[in-house]
Amino acid sequence: MFNLRSLCVIVLLVSSPSKADEEAAAEDDEGPAANPVSDFVTSPEFGTLRSVCKPVPNTMGLCSGIGYGEMRLPNLLGHDSAREAQQQSAAWMPLLGKHCHPDTRRFLCSLFAPVCLPEVTAPVSPCRSLCEAVRDACLPVMSAFGFPWPEMFNCSRFPDGSELCIPGERDQTRAEPTDATKGSVMCEVCSPDSEGEQEIQQNFCKSQFAFRLRIGSWSVVRTDVRVVPQGRSRVLRWAGGPEEQQAAMDQSALWLPHGCSCPALDGQLTGSYIALGHMQNGRMLLRRLLKWSRDEKELKKFIRMLLRQDC
Structure with a gap:
């Protein structure tokens, strides 16, 4: 159920990683599952960090089966272990149940479990248009429970499409829906x-x-x-x-x-x-x-x- 309690969990998970999670993160980075593909990534948000490719955990409900097998860490939210990313992404599962936008999962996974491309040495960001489309559709659902769009999902931080980024599954020009896509999103009115x-x-x-x-x-x-x-x-x-x-x-x-x-x-x-x-x-x-x-x-x-x- 996507309710006030779920959204509070989101805020707590994002802002307060536990000591156990930090220790687990350190263990994961040294574990044998790490892909040999790795580099050092420098960014104004995270400083200089070792970038590695790791399997997307089967237990990561948000992104398991998303269409690719490996995610790059640290991810775009600063999580430096698969376990930490998995735990914090779980709080966003209720939003998928609201069906507020067909690309909600694609957008969230591009942040929590960015695809690992061997030829690219850093996580690939979602396109700004993808972020804006999901934000515009899902913000009313979140606002109904008194929560704004999180600053960590600020669309202005993502590329405008002139560089490599993850687009939406559908055309992001926001054309009117076709007969094939009309009715594919569940009305907010009609809760389960x-x-x-x-x-x-x-x-x-x-x-x-x-x-x-x-x-x-x-x-x-x-x-x-x-x-x-x-x-x-x-x-x-x-x-x-x-x-x-x-x-x-x-x-x-x-x-x-x-x-x-x-x-x-x-x-x-x-x-x-x-x-x-x-x-x-x-x-x-x-x-x-x-x-x-x-x-x-x-x-x-x-x-x-x-x-x-x-x-």
């Missing part, structure tokens, strides 16, 4: 069941409206998804006036922007949903949509808990 209940609870009082509903159908209108409720929805929260509420209900539609995919709408549209959102340009825009996967008794208990909140 494992974290959806917590996000509904956290955002209930921040939302202009909250409904319990059933869904009759959905369709794509240009780049947006139009969701049509079935029958009468139960209003759990409405922060606007009665006239605005009536006008909104007369529309009989909720909207998901930007054509992203929503697992909650996959398969048969059976059972109950909880929807949170706000009015924008005369439309009811969804901010959270949860398909209830447990029994009716648990749903009623969850709704009672929401209604007890002091909004």
Whole structure:
């Protein structure tokens, strides 16, 4: 789950390496797994350091199977052992689960486990365009939990493409998505069941409206998804006036922007949903949509808990 606790772990891991990690780093640098390819790298950030190539650990969940077998150390974040890089990269795994950008993993691994090219004597940085694309897509997710884009990921420090760098998998000119790529990123609105209940609870009082509903159908209108409720929805929260509420209900539609995919709408549209959102340009825009996967008794208990909140 990508939540406040996970992001706190990120900050702590980046800023506070343990003594055990430092000792392990020293042992790793002298271990037999080091590739003979090595050089001394001088940089204003890390000074003069011995650069070596090491296998990407199979236990490094963030980058295992990324498409290359060896990483160069020290990496671009100053970690000088595979163990240290592995431990600190683990804190970023929850961000992958948010599917905020298709190149998130490529960008993070270019920093934590930069590819080792024998003909290049230093880690290859991500292109600035790759950093900016991932930042622009993922920063809203992080900001929702009160965290800024980390300074260690400052895009201005990376090359603009005029020199060797790691590009995004897709064209970084930020063209409009094609039919083949539309819907390939999961909407932030549609959290997995494992974290959806917590996000509904956290955002209930921040939302202009909250409904319990059933869904009759959905369709794509240009780049947006139009969701049509079935029958009468139960209003759990409405922060606007009665006239605005009536006008909104007369529309009989909720909207998901930007054509992203929503697992909650996959398969048969059976059972109950909880929807949170706000009015924008005369439309009811969804901010959270949860398909209830447990029994009716648990749903009623969850709704009672929401209604007890002091909004």
